[in-house]
Amino acid sequence: DAMVIQNPRYQVTQFGKPVTLSCSQTLNHNVMYWYQQKSSQAPKLLFHYYDKDFNNEADTPDNFQSRRPNTSFCFLDIRSPGLGDAAMYLCATSRAGTGPNQPQHFGDGTRLSIL
């Protein structure tokens, strides 16, 4: 089945130690998103790629970076994680440019803990 896969499902890192989360998709969608979701909160969009074009949300901290080396893969890098960055990180994809209102397809997230 076509899907969005996030690895790892759980990640523990130390305060200030860089960490990378990965996302891959077999849907061949042109848009990939990264969301941060804290307990009982709405998913908060960090940034997205429309094809190769990177789009950062205005309030996303500089500590968060992303890479999309090809259509299928996207990475979230947290350069110096703080305690406030502990959250679920969700990757999603959608097909844009083929008509409006396409649904987003989510992976099951990476739960990040900071020691």
Next chain:
Amino acid sequence: SQKIEQNSEALNIQEGKTATLTCNYTNYSPAYLQWYRQDPGRGPVFLLLIRENEKEKRKERLKVTFDTTLKQSLFHITASQPADSATYLCALGDSGAGSYQLTFGKGTKLSVIP
């Protein structure tokens, strides 16, 4: 600033009853609205989409309404089952160049009691 409110953080109903979840928004004129289901520790899963010119959409036991005058969407699950227990998120989208992006609400946690 844009604001999305889902009526309550938690809703408990008896099995077999109809669950009604509310999504209200302010300072926003969305072109469409989507509903997602999220189970604990999992990513959201798309359920239904309704456009601003549509009053109602149905899919099996699910029904969504969209009232742009009241700035409100209602999400109904009829004949609810314990397996329907999950958090339900509404998400709003614009028209135009950014129409593929969504703004999510916090969700309502639904518990269906046997």
